[in-house]
Amino acid sequence: MSFHVVAIFLLLVRTNANSEGDALYAFRKAVKDPNNVLNSWDPTLVDPCTWFHVTCDNHNRVTRLDLGHAKLSGYLVPQLGRLQHLQFLELYKNELVGPIPKELGRLKNLVSLGLYHNNLTGSIPSSFSNLSNLKFLRLNSNRLSGRIPRELAKLGNLKILDLSNNDLCGTFPTFGSFSKFPEQSLKNNPRLEGPELMGLVRYDDDGLCK
Template identity: 40%
Template sequence: MEAVLVPFVFVFIALILQAGEVKSNAEEEALTSLRNSLADPNNVLASWDPTLVTPCTWFHITCNSDNRVVRLSLYENKIEGTIPADIGNLTKLMALDLRANSISGTIPPSLGQNLQSLTFLGLEDNRLTGQVPHELGNIPNLKFLNISNNNLCGFLPIELLRVPTLDWSNNPGIGKVCP
């Protein structure tokens, strides 16, 4: 009986390891997509090497005990570019800090669709445009959202008013219909 169970145990362990690898690959792909969408004049993302075993060794990344990305902080690094939708694949992310850069484009709806653990979202002092996606209102534990000092327009999702620390100031188009 034991001889029959041994192969099943190895198959089970291999499946568990493969499932963990798939999650890690999705996170690595999301971070690589972010890296590829950004211009990095100060070379702060030089450690983001996809040949390393895990992104948990990269600068500006913090992981939990399961090697899942929980914090991404690129605060004040003169980074330019856009936020790719793939960032939503960092499903355990609790803090995303992209404040004080030159990031442009729109806020991807995937932030609100997939980042259900997010408590901190700092996007202020960038060049973001378009509407604030209503999906951001779906993040149940969001405690801090700062989108001030951008070029956002439209109306804030009513659900965001429950966020304890919310700043949307200095967006001339907020409260107005987007062009």
């Protein structure tokens, strides 16, 4: 391999690391961290793979973010959608508030999304329908509202779905991947009306379902 090829490769790796480091640091700035679990997230370091709770592959690309039960409070940030090689995003059992950024729908390699037991509000992004590799989607025990996007039913690899203990409303899809999930996946959403009838969505109550 020539010197120029090696130099270009190293430049690409460094640029990718900088981009991912910037995305992670944007999240760090958006949260309060009373236990200093993000203390190693130093923006002056080129490689975020040296940070605690961050896992990378052999090409120094971020593949896991494990921050469950870390007592973090604050917001999710749209910059997390830049972590193009991320496979596991685990932020469960924290005190995160605000909406789920639609930009998380860009994480095409995501296998597991664990945001359960927070205080997230707003709707479930329909952009999640782009997460074709997703196997585990756990959004339970938040304060999410609005309809369940019927586009999620096309996630053919989805094995575990938990949307329970929220404030979701309207009807829910029963086709595609949703045909195999038990009622437990949707329990304790008092405003859910039941399944779609013959694959049709009722829109007459849109003013009430928000």
